[in-house]
Ligand SMILES: [Zn+2]
């Protein structure tokens with residue numbers, strides 16, 4: 748069994764400040780892993796699809812997911828679905844077994860109606876500048892609530908995954924000299940170049956046109 752509390756210290760250091768959303772990510776991830784009966788992803792054994800969008804509150808959720816599941820930006824096994832929601836679909840790559848876990852709407856609404864949001868975050872004050880007395884009780888509540896009160900956990904279902912091979916092919920851009928993964932290469936005239944160089948050459952911005 749994965750216990751979200753075991754990851755709090757590491758997650759707070761990684762994330763940079765204390766906030767309720769990151770801890771909600773810890774709980775959501777742990778519940779998803781326990782539903783599937785899987786361990787933390789050492790390589791790409793798990794793939795996480797997070798429903799977050801961009802530029803909205805509680806996006807910190809995604810860091811809690813990364814810490815507990817081991818689905819990280821660096822390993823490339825976390826994807827953003829862009830729905831502006833807080834669901835996690837966690838998939839075991841070998842079996843395509845998946846579960847969707849989402850924080851209960853009433854719990855998230857309860858958090859949004861506290862001073863952490865109404866007196867600080869919504870007025871543009873960063874989480875690191877909010878007094879601890881407005882954060883600690885929220886974290887305590889999220890970390891101690893039973894799974895069934897905090898989260899909606901789906902049945903295990905099958906999730907279709909396309910098998911993408913990891914690419915090792917690369918070349919050096921003939922204009923800037925940077926290493927570029929092969930499939931991101933572009934041809935400009937007789938030059939094999941990177942995307943930014945291609946765009947600059949195409950627009951004539953570097954004066955060579
Ligand atoms: Zn945060």
Ligand SMILES: [Zn+2]
Nearest residue numbers: 920923941944
């Ligand atoms: Zn280049």
